[in-house]
Amino acid sequence: MKIDESREFIPVRIAVLTVSDTRTPEDDRSGDTLVERLEGAGHSLAARAILPDDRDMIAAKLREWVAEPGIDVVISTGGTGLTGRDVTVEAHRDVYEKEIDAFATVFTMVSFQKIGTSAVQSRATGGVAGGTYLFALPGSPGACRDAWDDILARQFDYRHRPCNFVEIFPRLDENRRRK
Template sequence: MSERPFLPVRIAVLTVSDTRTLADDRSGDTLVARIEGAGHLLAARQILPDERIQIADQLRAWVADPQIDVVISTGGTGLTGRDVTVEAHRDVYEKEIDAFATVFTIVSMQKIGTSAVQSRATGGVAGGTYLFALPGSTGACKDAWDEILVKQLDYRHAPCNFVEILPRLDEHLRRK
């Protein structure tokens, strides 16, 4: 860690599930506890069914909200017919963070072995906002947060992190 100050970011959590409610959204609860425990701000929370258009519309609404810096979704990243979260994310992305999926797979391999191949976790950027799609299990949410996101969303993390380039994510949209 460097001598830089901690800079909290504003994070929205989206749970994608046909069956979950706030009362039993363990993966969403896991993310919220870790976000707040790290000193970040929960900017919004929503549960939506596995419907690509609804998911993409919610992502776009949060990307357009200047009070949200990061969106983390959980659920819908698998291989079944109803798993459309990755496609919804990619409908919104301007740029995909390819290495996020790779690093998540490496982390997952250490925990669940070759079963990691069944995850399609992804990350990207749109409108100056980071977007991450995580599997729906609490274990996957813990792994992604504890091993990747807690560090990359910490301005003090060296040699580089997502927070330090946050102000430049939408520089291509600004008038020159």
């Protein structure tokens, strides 16, 4: 696991979706954390929105952004817990063509190091749809920092070895091009 300095960095266009019944642009600390981190890494913010905990609305926004050629990745924050209003994971799965099962596992491993057994309460998930990566993170700034710093920053850096998400972008929708 290292950065191959002989490879050129390729910026990725990332949309950030905050899922909350109470957050506003003025107090969206988790969304702000993700934007600061992705821009600090050299990527660009392609879109940003806040939606209530409504499965259909979340899935519709994910589909809209998946269809947008200027968006490579969607990261949502919030709605991944266990309460009745937590429906972000279900909305993501409504959209996924393929789930990235290991993302949840690795996120749990990272979280366990920081918050111990409380990590079992997160249902963070990742997947792919229409050639776009989709990730659902918990709604805390700490969880967003952990996911970005310990997983996503590396996977969205083309220079990261032995492999990364960026290098397989061109192949994510190859099943559609074969027809």
